[in-house]
Amino acid sequence: MKKEGEIRILAGCAVAGIISKSGGKINGGEIVKILSVMRDRSNGLGGGFAGYGIYPEYKDYYALHVFYDSRDAKYVFEKLLEESFDIINLSKIPTKKIPEITNEPLIWRYFVYPLPTRLADSQSDEREFVARFVLKTNSEVAGAQIFSSGKNMGVFKAVGYPEDVGRFYLLDEYEGYCFTGHGRYPTNSPGWWGGAHPFALLDYTTVHNGEISSYDTNRQSMEMQGYKCTLKTDTEVITYMVDYLNRKVGLDMSEIAGIFAAPFWKTIEAMPKDRRKVATYLRQTFPSELITGPFSIIVGFTGGVMALNDRLKLRSMIVAEKGDRVYISSEEAAVRMVEPALDSVYSPMGGEAVVIRVNNADAL
């Protein structure tokens, strides 16, 4: 039987997110609680979380979270890491042994910064330098996977139900201004740590529920841009598309949503002239980044989240508010569990992007 990464695994799922618009502290335990309500949407073969603002003491350094299959892989990886980065701090990621989570790989965390001479040699900016290192490691270093690589943020994922994954990683000991979470329901897969969500590159993370029918078109487009789709999952390619369109092309999250879930031509034709021109331009310029098939995604980035459904809204997703907090979830009931008295609950239309930003995000 082929392992995940060698073949494409289809999956259904639960997604959720919480963000404080004022940049206030949220405890990591809350997102775990939301996901625990949606246990039926997972099958124990993958759960995970992304937290933003969780490493304030190291906020100027890239936090690399790495899975190793073996000590040899760790040895090889650390050699490579030392060649390109100043390592400010390294440690095992704290975990708690629980019977629900087994067969864990070695899980390490490094706070690093590119060596100035290496960075200058690469003729690229800092983020590009880090992204290239991550992509190269993940496709070329056997047994090592960098599953989180942004500043002041981190991904925690495992094979198991999300609430167990949350306990395993002691998520209630982290605080940040934004968390996203995921419970996975993969088909025909033995479950694999690297295949759990969120999928991350730099500070971009994606949790995703659905199966996209445009996968291979999206994949080939991203591979042409130099990305390597080693996991063969929807989430991976979506994350790369976000990175490509936002960081490299220079489009904002609303524009990206207009490409991923482009309005139907019929809708575009009915728009006022200025909007029509832009919508047509985005669709015409980035046709291979259109995503078809059912999906609900929550994309996290420094200072905000973007939630999006496919154009036909073939997956459920609600957005709720309470005070300065915004909740996004596959199911309303899950949000009610942590916040029974919501100010508002809203179900975005298919293709309608919900972009929430932290006020004064620059200060983060």
Next chain:
Amino acid sequence: MPVNFIYPSFEIVRNDTRCTVCGVCVAQCSNGVHRFNDSRSRILSDESQCVNCHRCVATCPERALKIVRSDDCFRDNFNWSQKTIKELYLQAGSGGVLLSSMGNPEEYPTYFDRILLNASQVTNPSIDPLREPMETRVFLGGKPDKIERNPNGSLIINTPVYLPLKIPVMFSAMSYGSISYNAHEALAKASKELGIYYNTGEGGLYKDFYEYGKNTIVQVASGRFGVQTEYFSNAAAIEIKIGQGAKPGIGGHLPGEKVKAAISETRMIPEGTDAISPAPHHDIYSIEDLRQLVFSIKEAVDYKKPVIVKVAAVHNVAAIASGIARSGADIIAIDGYRGGTGAAPTRIRDNVGIPIEPALSSVDMRLREEGIRNRVSLVVAGSVRNSADLVKAIALGADAVYIGTAALLAMGCHLCRSCHSGKCNWGIATQNDKLVSRLHAETAKERLVNLITAWKRELQEMMGGMGINSVEALKGNRLMLRGIGMTEKELEILGIMHAGE
């Protein structure tokens, strides 16, 4: 000399109990197969002239006629087929090059027929095109290198020139001359109604058709026939024809008898002279020369119209396409060895070039590997026979397809492969006024519109089944394809997995 006698390929079976000797078959056959006997009491047939175009069969009011394959044969020989022997006798008798029409009919693999499509089950819903939008619109042309913004942050619309298509199908190049006025009119009108394009071939653009300019692609080929100011101003795009799938490496030859007044005017050559297109463009001996022609044309149209470069699918087509993509072309058209023609040397047609499926796939993959796939659109031809071929071509990386033979069939062509005779009984590949009048342009247009509309519906059904609701997401989506009965090498070239994988 008796050795030159070749028994006719077909036998005409006339049911005498049905035949009323009405003479329709006599009047309809331009090849002179049917004739009355001296007393006009019976109709006789000279099968040696029959090309099996089915005109008499289709027009006989009593259904008294049918045409069957002759069972006369030489002694069986696996190595020396009946066809090989007959062709040898013909050449020994004439000393000439054998001529044929339409696409390569030989028994080579048709890869489209060895590819199967996917459909959604459980994890992903299929989409019903009767209930939900199912988009088939595409744009042909390159993409901007980068986005640009105004000082206020709004996006600058910097899209290079392009062709919008409501359906990713166009009518491929067939010149006025190789096909009739009425056939051209039908193609032009159908394109306008469908929101697609037809292609003039290298025969120039007759002035009556200027009104369809927005749906016209004009061709600049090695003969440069009809290339003049209004040719460009009445076109939506300009295609440089380097080669053709039916006869890669070979030029064209329209015999003088077809060059009547209107055609002479359109092609800008004297009436009755042969119109000869040289094998190469004599100003293109290398890729840098192509770049000069591309930009000469762009200058001429003030960079307002896309330029297409059409090549035949040959062995190193991927490298050639890469060169073309870097030469400034907006669209590359690739014509496979099954592509049709009005006349080609038989040996060339049947032995030169490669199938479109591997050509397309290798070009698409090569341009991606080089990171230049977004600079150009890919249009493929030769041959796309139905909507399933269309879907498979798109999933192998095509932006759109050209159809020639399928369009001719829609208008009434019966694929008798005798276009080079100029005696087309269906009024398509002829310049004989009497024969041309048999093709009613309006009816032919309707049939073309019907065909493309039917294909569009089928395309939508197949996309919906895969859970795809826009054709952009089908493009290059090889995961939707599986091969059946192919070798690993074939699968590798097509970039697809085998059924069951």
